[in-house]
Amino acid sequence: MVDLHTSCQKDLLKEFDQNNAKYRSQTTGLSRVSTQGSRLSCPGPALTRLSSNTTDNQSRQSIKTQDSRQTVEDRKPMTFAGEKIIGNGSFGVIYQARVAETGEVVAVKKVYQDRRYKNRELQIMQEINHCNIVTLKYSFLTHDSPEEVYLNLVMDYVPETIYRVFKQYKKQKQHFPPLLIKLYSFQMFRALAYLHSLNILHRDFKPQNLLVDKMSHILKVCDFGSSKKLNKGENNVAYICSRYYRAPELVFGSTNYDGAIDVWSAGCIIGELLLGEPLFPGDSTMDQMIEIIKKLGTPTQEEILEMNPKAQQQKFPKIPPKPWSKVFKTKVDPLVLDLLEKVLMYNPHKRLTAVEALAHPYFDELRDEGCKVDGKDLPNLFDFSQQEIGAIQPDLYEKIVPSWARMSKSRFSHPLKQQQK
Numbered sequence: 367m368v369d370l371h372t373s374c375q376k377d378l379l380k381e382f383d384q385n386n387a388k389y390r391s392q393t394t395g396l397s398r399v400s401t402q403g404s405r406l407s408c409p410g411p412a413l414t415r416l417s418s419n420t421t422d423n424q425s426r427q428s429i430k431t432q433d434s435r436q437t438v439e440d441r442k443p444m445t446f447a448g449e450k451i452i453g454n455g456s457f458g459v460i461y462q463a464r465v466a467e468t469g470e471v472v473a474v475k476k477v478y479q480d481r482r483y484k485n486r487e488l489q490i491m492q493e494i495n496h497c498n499i500v501t502l503k504y505s506f507l508t509h510d511s512p513e514e515v516y517l518n519l520v521m522d523y524v525p526e527t528i529y530r531v532f533k534q535y536k537k538q539k540q541h542f543p544p545l546l547i548k549l550y551s552f553q554m555f556r557a558l559a560y561l562h563s564l565n566i567l568h569r570d571f572k573p574q575n576l577l578v579d580k581m582s583h584i585l586k587v588c589d590f591g592s593s594k595k596l597n598k599g600e601n602n603v604a605y606i607c608s609r610y611y612r613a614p615e616l617v618f619g620s621t622n623y624d625g626a627i628d629v630w631s632a633g634c635i636i637g638e639l640l641l642g643e644p645l646f647p648g649d650s651t652m653d654q655m656i657e658i659i660k661k662l663g664t665p666t667q668e669e670i671l672e673m674n675p676k677a678q679q680q681k682f683p684k685i686p687p688k689p690w691s692k693v694f695k696t697k698v699d700p701l702v703l704d705l706l707e708k709v710l711m712y713n714p715h716k717r718l719t720a721v722e723a724l725a726h727p728y729f730d731e732l733r734d735e736g737c738k739v740d741g742k743d744l745p746n747l748f749d750f751s752q753q754e755i756g757a758i759q760p761d762l763y764e765k766i767v768p769s770w771a772r773m774s775k776s777r778f779s780h781p782l783k784q785q786q787k
């Protein structure tokens with residue numbers, strides 16, 4: 367057992383705040399991120415103790431609890447038993463671990479801190495609290511050496527990703543069940559509507575970053591390593607988002623984008639689940655644009671300027687748009703085609719917002735009180751918080767939340783409607 371310093375998240379912020387790193391791992395091996403003396407980072411039944419009874423100042427700090435999201439004094443030692451590696455991302459290693467004192471299974475993301483770059487992942491995860499987003503339970507620092515500091519983010523553990531479930535269906539030569547596509551898509555847009563209400567862009571929405579529980583069919587977005595809270599007037603880098611899911615305004619180099627980039631990615635994911643393969647599989651940045659053009663047709667000059675007013679003149683082959691019904695090999699629900707057409711638009715200002723997408727008739731089936739999945743009730747899709755409700759216009763709210771869900775709990779009715787009563 368090894369004593370590690372617990373550290374309150376506030377202090378982490380003070381210490382590392384804007385200067386911290388997003389570590390793009392050069393190596394994928396354990397050695398790069400292993401904690402000397404600590405076996406947290408090793409697979410197998412190793413134990414690492416988070417102790418608060420040292421004399422170090424940090425030991426008197428506090429950590430955040432999951433439920434209240436309040437900062438509380440925590441003097442109890444916590445022991446993490448690292449069980450196995452569950453992800454080897456570009457920015458760190460993710461372990462499944464067990465908290466010995468409580469028995470809870472958690473996921474720990476361990477990222478190297480490099481003072482040359484900003485690390486916003488912790489700050490953003492601390493701000494968010496949503497049923498379709500993975501929860502940050504605790505965070506702490508580990509040191510491999512005085513210079514090498516790692517931030518460990520402890521999250522709730524969700525067993526699968528959409529990516530893996532998709533591959534399982536493919537292997538069995540089966541289609542992804544249409545009702546599941548609808549259910550997951552609704553939860554994707556709900557998470558995005560919430561994030562965008564806080565001015566947070568995810569910026570790396572892709573099947574690998576969407577965790578799902580195959581029993582409850584609850585979806586949770588993870589990986590806030592590329593996310594950013596937008597600041598008015600501040601430019602944002604265009605080189606973000608995994609290529610297949612990258613919105614065309616990013617390909618055109620826009621630095622003044624908004625939530626429409628995440629909505630585009632969500633559209634690509636829905637299209638991929640329907641098609642059985644990526645919708646726009648570009649093998650380079652420019653090829654990405656060609657793949658988009660093959661389906662959406664060549665963008666007009668006006669559309670290019672809407673994507674990026676500073677876009678340089680580029681010559682693309684003149685290709686007409688392909689009807690969405692022809693993109694898919696099998697017959698697809700016309701409502702989902704209509705949704706895709708409105709979500710995968712060149713002009714980001716005309717693209718549906720995440721809130722508008724939630725109100726689309728494609729999701730009406732989920733609003734039916736009797737709708738079941740695998741013979742079971744759906745997870746609660748309509749327990750909108752005040753933060754979420756505040757970002758939805760009253761007329762859209764009535765479309766999104768069915769009357770039976772509004773009636774069952776008066777607190778779910780829109781505040782503007784309540785005032786009118």
Ligand SMILES: Nc1ncnc2c1ncn2[C@@H]1O[C@H](COP(=O)(O)OP(=O)(O)OP(=O)(O)O)[C@@H](O)[C@H]1O
Pocket residue numbers: 452453454455456457458459460473475500521522523524525526527574575577588589590591
């Ligand atoms: N809370 C969690 N529960 C279960 N698995 C998780 C959890 N968080 C992450 N994972 C797994 O670890 C993988 C990598 O996590 P994450 O995307 O946060 O890391 P990353 O280094 O930013 O990865 P990349 O840059 O490749 O997207 C995820 O695709 C998922 O398979």
Ligand SMILES: [Mg+2]
Pocket residue numbers: 455574575589
């Ligand atoms: Mg990821």
